[in-house]
Amino acid sequence: MKRQRTKLVKMNVLPQAILQSPREHPRFLQRTACPLSDFARIHLIKDKDGIDDYLAKNIKGLSKQEAAAHRNSYKKNICIDMLRQGYHESFSELFALIQKWNALREAAGPGSAIWQQKSLEEQPEKLEQLHHFLTRAEAAGRAGHYEKMYDNQLNLAYCFNDPEEKWLSNYFYEQCFNTAKLVKIDGGKREAQAHANMGLISEEQGNVMKAAKHYEAFYQLTDGLPWKDETGHTYYSLACKHLWRIYTLLADKMLENKEHQQAINMLRKALEIAKKGGDMKTEGEAAYCLSLAYDFAGEQERALSILNTSVKIFTALSDSSGLGRAYAAMAKILVSQGKADETVTCLGDFMKAAENAHLSQSQVDARVLLGNIYNERGNYNEAFEYTSQAFEAAKALNNLPSVGETKTYRGIVEAHKLMVAFKSHIEAEDPISLKYLLEWKENKSDMCTDPLTVELDKETSASKPL
Amino acid sequence: MDVASSTAQGFILAGKHKEAIPAAFHALRFGSAVFGPRSAQLVPAYLLLAEASTGAGDLRRAERYLAQAQWMVLGAPGCGAVRSRLQRGLGQLRVAEGNLEQALHHLAYDVYLASSTFGPRSLEAAMGYFHMANVFFRQNKMDIANSLYAKVTSLWCDRLLSAVQAQERELRSRSDMSPFTEDEDVTEQQLTEAQRAEGTRVLSAMLEIRSQARKPELGEMARVLHGLAMLHYLGLDLPAAGEMGLKALELVKQLPQQESLEPITRLLRLINSTPSHTK
Numbered sequence: 006m007k008r009q010r011t012k013l014v015k016m017n018v019l020p021q022a023i024l025q026s027p028r029e030h031p032r033f034l035q036r037t038a039c040p041l042s043d044f045a046r047i048h049l050i051k052d053k054d055g056i057d058d059y060l061a062k063n064i065k066g067l068s069k070q071e072a073a074a075h076r077n078s079y080k081k082n083i084c085i086d087m088l089r090q091g092y093h094e095s096f097s098e099l100f101a102l103i104q105k106w107n108a109l110r111e112a113a114g115p116g117s118a119i120w121q122q123k124s125l126e127e128q129p130e131k132l133e134q135l136h137h138f139l140t141r142a143e144a145a146g147r148a149g150h151y152e153k154m155y156d157n158q159l160n161l162a163y164c165f166n167d168p169e170e171k172w173l174s175n176y177f178y179e180q181c182f183n184t185a186k187l188v189k190i191d192g193g194k195r196e197a198q199a200h201a202n203m204g205l206i207s208e209e210q211g212n213v214m215k216a217a218k219h220y221e222a223f224y225q226l227t228d229g230l231p232w233k234d235e236t237g238h239t240y241y242s243l244a245c246k247h248l249w250r251i252y253t254l255l256a257d258k259m260l261e262n263k264e265h266q267q268a269i270n271m272l273r274k275a276l277e278i279a280k281k282g283g284d285m286k287t288e289g290e291a292a293y294c295l296s297l298a299y300d301f302a303g304e305q306e307r308a309l310s311i312l313n314t315s316v317k318i319f320t321a322l323s324d325s326s327g328l329g330r331a332y333a334a335m336a337k338i339l340v341s342q343g344k345a346d347e348t349v350t351c352l353g354d355f356m357k358a359a360e361n362a363h364l365s366q367s368q369v370d371a372r373v374l375l376g377n378i379y380n381e382r383g384n385y386n387e388a389f390e391y392t393s394q395a396f397e398a399a400k401a402l403n404n405l406p407s408v409g410e411t412k413t414y415r416g417i418v419e420a421h422k423l424m425v426a427f428k429s430h431i432e433a434e435d436p437i438s439l440k441y442l443l444e445w446k447e448n449k450s451d452m453c454t455d456p457l458t459v460e461l462d463k464e465t466s467a468s469k470p471l
Numbered sequence: 472m473d474v475a476s477s478t479a480q481g482f483i484l485a486g487k488h489k490e491a492i493p494a495a496f497h498a499l500r501f502g503s504a505v506f507g508p509r510s511a512q513l514v515p516a517y518l519l520l521a522e523a524s525t526g527a528g529d530l531r532r533a534e535r536y537l538a539q540a541q542w543m544v545l546g547a548p549g550c551g552a553v554r555s556r557l558q559r560g561l562g563q564l565r566v567a568e569g570n571l572e573q574a575l576h577h578l579a580y581d582v583y584l585a586s587s588t589f590g591p592r593s594l595e596a597a598m599g600y601f602h603m604a605n606v607f608f609r610q611n612k613m614d615i616a617n618s619l620y621a622k623v624t625s626l627w628c629d630r631l632l633s634a635v636q637a638q639e640r641e642l643r644s645r646s647d648m649s650p651f652t653e654d655e656d657v658t659e660q661q662l663t664e665a666q667r668a669e670g671t672r673v674l675s676a677m678l679e680i681r682s683q684a685r686k687p688e689l690g691e692m693a694r695v696l697h698g699l700a701m702l703h704y705l706g707l708d709l710p711a712a713g714e715m716g717l718k719a720l721e722l723v724k725q726l727p728q729q730e731s732l733e734p735i736t737r738l739l740r741l742i743n744s745t746p747s748h749t750k
Contacts, residue, residue, distance in 0.1 A: 081583060088579035091607055091615035093600065093622060096582070100591050147614050 014211060016253075018260040019297060022326065023290040024250060030178075030205055031243055032235035033198040034159050080126040083136045094146075095139035102135070102173065109172070119169040134164045142184075151187040155195050158184060162202070178202040197226035197240055204247055213254050220247040224278070245282025249275045253294055265302035272298050289318035289327050296334060305338050312338075323362055328355070329370035336374055340381070348378055369398045369407055373414055380414075385422040392418050472501035472516070477665070479519050484668045488526030495519040514540045514553050521560045525567050533564050551588030555581050555595065562602055571606050578603045594666060597626040601673050608680070617688075620677050624694050627670055631701040632734065634660050638705065639741060667706055674698045693722035697735055704742055713742050 016024065080103065087096045106125040113119045125131060138157040145153035162177035178199070185199035204219030224244040232240040252275035259268035272295040279291035292315035299308035312335050319327035332355045339348040352375045359367035376391035392415040399407040427445075430438035475498035482491035499516040506512040521536035540557050544550075558581035565574035582599035589595040604619035637660035662670070674695050681692045696719035703712035716739045723732055 084583045085576070085579045088582050088603070089575045091603075091612065091619070093582075093603075093619055096586075097591055100586055147618060 014208060014213060014254050016257040018301075019253065019257045019294050020330065022330070023294065024253070030162075030202055031198075031238070032163075033201075034156060034163070035235060036163050037156075037160050078126065079129045079132055083132050087136065087140055090140070092140045092143050095136070095143045098139055099132075099135055102176070106173075122167070122169055131164070135161065138164075146184070151184055151189075152191055152195060155181055155184040155188055155199075159198075175206050178206060192230075193226045194230075194232055194240075197223050197232070197244075200226065201240070201243065201247065204251070208251065213251060213258070217248075217251045217255065220244060220251050224248050242282045242284065245278050246284060246287060249279045249282065249287055249291060252278065253291070256294070256298065260298060260301060265298065268298045269295065269302060285318055285322055286324065286327070289315050289322065289324065289331075292318065293327065293331055293334070296331075300334070300338055305342060308338055309335060320358060320362065323364060325359075325364045325366040325370070328359070328364070328367050332371065333374060336378065340378070345378070345382060349375070352378065365398065365402050366404070366407070369395050369402065369404075369411065372398065373411060376414055376418060380418050380421060383421075385418055385425065388418040389415070389422055472498050472505065475501060476516065476519060479523060480665055481668070483519070483522055483526060484665070484672060486526075488523045491523035492520065492527060495523050509543070511543050511550075511553075514543050514557070517543070518553075518556050518560050522563065525560070525564050528567070530564060530567055533560075533567075537561055537564060551584050552595070555584035555588060555599070558584060559599060559602065562599075566602070566606060566609075571610055574606055575603060578606065592626055592629065594626065594630055594669075597623050597630075597673075598669070600626070601676075617691075620680065621691055623673065624677060624691065624698060627674060628694055628698045628701070630662075631670070631698055631705070634662050634705055635701050635738065635741070637661065642745075662705060667702055670702050671699070671706075674702065689722050690726055693719045693726070696722065697738070700735075700738060700742075704738065704745075709742055709745060713739065716742060 015021065084096055084099065087093075087099070103125050106119075110117075110119050110124060138161045142154045142157035142161075145151070145157065158177050158181045162174045162181060165171070165174040165177075181195075182199040182203050185196040188195050200219045200223040204216045204223060207213075207219060208216035223240070224247075227240040227244050230239075230241065234240065234243065252271050256268040256271040256275065259265075259271060272291070276288070276291040276295055279287040282288075292311050296308040296311040296315060299305070299311065312331055315331045316328065316335070318324075319331060332352065335351055336348050339345075339351060352371060356368065356371035356375065359371050372391045372395035376388045376395060379385070379388035379391065392411060396408070396411040396415050399411045427442075430442050475494050479491045479494035479498060482488070482494060495516060499513060499520060502513045502516050503510070517536045517540040521533045521540065524530070524533035524536060537557070537560050540560070544554055544557055558577045562574045562577035562581060565571070565577060578599055582596055582603065585593060585595040585599055600619050601623045604616050604623060607613075607616040607619060678692065678695045678699065681687055681695060696715050700712045700715035700719060703709070703715060716735055720732065720735050720739070723735065
């Protein structure tokens, strides 16, 4: 079954990568199958003769008019059927939804995704589902069984999974939310579910504050309770994850506005929540984000100590991407403090740890970081050594973006190395050096051989006495 | 034909079905002289005759008129308004015969057609809902009947509220000596005399039902009274409007969850500020 994924809210300061976990509406309910009625089966037979045939065979004693009614629009039949049984609210709802669908279709115009799709009234399966669950919800609501009403509405929210049907599923999530407030017998379970779903919808619509309110309610309603969703996750752990993410988003906005202290407070709250949720990965990311905020605020020592926590967690999880980011942040802070040796030691630790844990990508990352440090310090030979190793390792991994990246780093270092030799020949001001320079200049225009490497070999041997 | 039709309509609304029959018959005669005996334009006249006959208890005759109307409609399938009224007529006939299930089918079709033609919140749809509610009431399915009556009330009240607001706007622009004599919006919102009469009949019937219920729902009763007050106000029967409005206000004040008093107090202010000699 297709599941909807909500779009990500963009982060501008903190790295987007930490929010990459999929955000789909959790399954709180086993979907109830909606049995296909005779009505629907008849309408699924496309041609007129087929219908008449079916009718003659399956429904005995059907008059001509009744048969005609079956051939009539399915929407009409469903509407009249609902009304006849007294489900007038279902009728009003269905009628309004069909009108809205058509209006959206008109507004989107030809060529749009919704235009390609048939209108709702031409999709008997969907009408059948709406008929089935709407009328059950209405009957339950009229009898005061709001929990059943909610379950039927939730089933409807699960019915519409295509992107162009998203508004429909959101509409039913909203109905669920309204109904859930009336349910008094389940200890707030359905209300909690409804808050989770509304939070996701608000978040997707970019309304982060509103989403935070919903997730907070979700969190409070599930604290200490054993409820689990259909995939076995506790509601509480879900709530922690959502709340952590939304607090991180809020903190990102604060960092963007240079409100460092508020951001730190928010991210500390996020870290607390992440710990309570019991998901190590989230906790590692939460610690990492907090350390970045400390760094922005100029509190480097605190940043480093939190980064250590983050590194420990990511090492335990063998999480390459987390480790790469955490060590990069550490190296950046140490460099800014002028602690060059400590930086190299720290990255050396990273490399060793990566080797011990057989984390191939981390081995690449560590060498890139080391190469860059040596490059910045002007130790181009060491830098060349590490970036070359990184390039080879990336090739072995067959990770194309990484291959490109490491190749670029190696190229930069190579150019720097060449600069040194070039400069020494210029400064020497003797005929031999001049000859070298001329030869290199000529070769450079030669596209068949690689003048840089040719020259490089000569130059390195020539510059050895220096 | 129009005069005869509205006379017949008036008799029917007043419950004098027997008196309505000759008037409706005249409408049919004039109509067939103007449009020819087989024209689809005669359908409304047949429907009036049928309604009057049903009301007068002459079901066989009603059946015949409806069959005639049905036949003519088949020839001109486009018009949702007429088809909706035909289904309503058939529904009323089945009710009179006591065939409630079939009646519901026709009335449901009526609501569907009216919603498609005039909109799901139109007074035409409300009419169908009202007849359906009466059938469920007779079947003793009180929960369905009550929720349908509530829907009818809300449809009428919404419509009346916009009519009153339009009237209010017009009064204000008149007092401002505005050069605009007829605001288009106002005429669009105004109700015809027949609609007002129908509204009075429907809302009064619901008030009766609500007040006879074992546990009268005060909120619903207040809404019905508010609707009636608005109707009387629009019909310029200010004393009656004031009386209904005050009753509605009293009821709302008794409700545990206070609903907004604003629309009712606003109406009462409007009633008091209108000079009573305009009648």
